[in-house]
Amino acid sequence: MRIIITGSPGTGKSAIARALSERTGLPLIDIKRVARERGLVGKSHEVDLKKLAAALRPPTKKKDFIAEGHLACEIRLPADFVFVLRTAPRVLRRRLARRGYNKKKLEENLVSEMLDYCVQRAEIVYRRMPLELDTSQKSVSACVGAILRAMKQKKKKLDTVDYSSDLKRHLKVR
Numbered sequence: 179m180r181i182i183i184t185g186s187p188g189t190g191k192s193a194i195a196r197a198l199s200e201r202t203g204l205p206l207i208d209i210k211r212v213a214r215e216r217g218l219v220g221k222s223h224e225v226d227l228k229k230l231a232a233a234l235r236p237p238t239k240k241k242d243f244i245a246e247g248h249l250a251c252e253i254r255l256p257a258d259f260v261f262v263l264r265t266a267p268r269v270l271r272r273r274l275a276r277r278g279y280n281k282k283k284l285e286e287n288l289v290s291e292m293l294d295y296c297v298q299r300a301e302i303v304y305r306r307m308p309l310e311l312d313t314s315q316k317s318v319s320a321c322v323g324a325i326l327r328a329m330k331q332k333k334k335k336l337d338t339v340d341y342s343s344d345l346k347r348h349l350k351v352r
Contacts, residue, residue, distance in 0.1 A: 179204065179242050179329070182308075184250035184300060185263035186291045188273040190313040194263065194321045195246035201322055202244075207237050209247025227252055251299040251308075259329055260308040262296045263321075264339040267348070269314045292345035312337040 181204070183195045192208070199206040212218075213225050216233045220226075231253040238245065238255050245255050251262065265273070267288050274284045290296070300308040309328055313321055328336050 180238070180256050180258045181244045181325075181329070182250050182255055182257045182260040182300075182304075183244060183246045183263065184248055184260070184308075185296050186265070186270065186287050187248055187279075188270050188277065188287065189263035189265045189291075190318065190321065191246050191248065191263055193318045194313070194325070195244050197318050197322045198325060199244050201326070204242050204244050205237075205240070207234070207243055207245040209234065209245060209249050212237075213249070225249060231255075248296065251296040251303060254303050257304060259325075260300055260304050260306070261325060261328075261336075262300055262308045262310050264297075264310050264312045264314075264337070264341075265291065266312070266314040267292055267341055267344045288348065289345070292341040292348065294339075294341075297339075307334070309333065309336045310339045312339050 181198070183191050185191050195206055209230070212233055213230050216229070218225050218229050218233065227249070230249065234245070234253070234255060237243065270291055271284065271288060274287055279287070297308060297310060311321060311324055324336060
């Protein structure tokens with residue numbers, strides 16, 4: 179089973195992917211770690227996606243793995259399931275603030291989440307609709323359970339997520 183877990187920063191990707199890996203025994207590929215270890219992260223935190231895709235080819239040749247990272251929506255990896263984790267902007271704001279994100283980076287990530295950026299990119303890159311999972315009010319364990327059920331039942335859809343009303347309010351405030 180080849181599972182991709184992506185989404186905006188702060189949506190719970192790392193914690194959920196780790197727990198899913200522990201529960202299933204599937205090896206975990208941390209895309210951010212691969213980028214750092216290969217020296218692919220630039221001074222302004224940009225990543226060369228072509229070089230990252232090349233660096234990920236050997237580990238993703240395996241038949242079974244979980245690949246996790248927000249850049250997974252930007253590069254096509256072999257996948258049986260693609261999950262985009264989503265989080266309500268008010269919750270995401272708190273999570274990113276706790277991480278110490280500066281105002282500009284926090285705003286960029288909130289707008290990205292409200293515009294469904296990762297969902298749209300994943301749909302283009304993987305040529306199918308990813309499964310969205312709203313992590314706003316769910317525990318890591320509940321999210322892992324939802325992912326496992328979705329895979330077992332071969333679901334084509336999980337949660338319906340629409341933060342467009344949040345975007346409208348956000349733009350009015352500015």
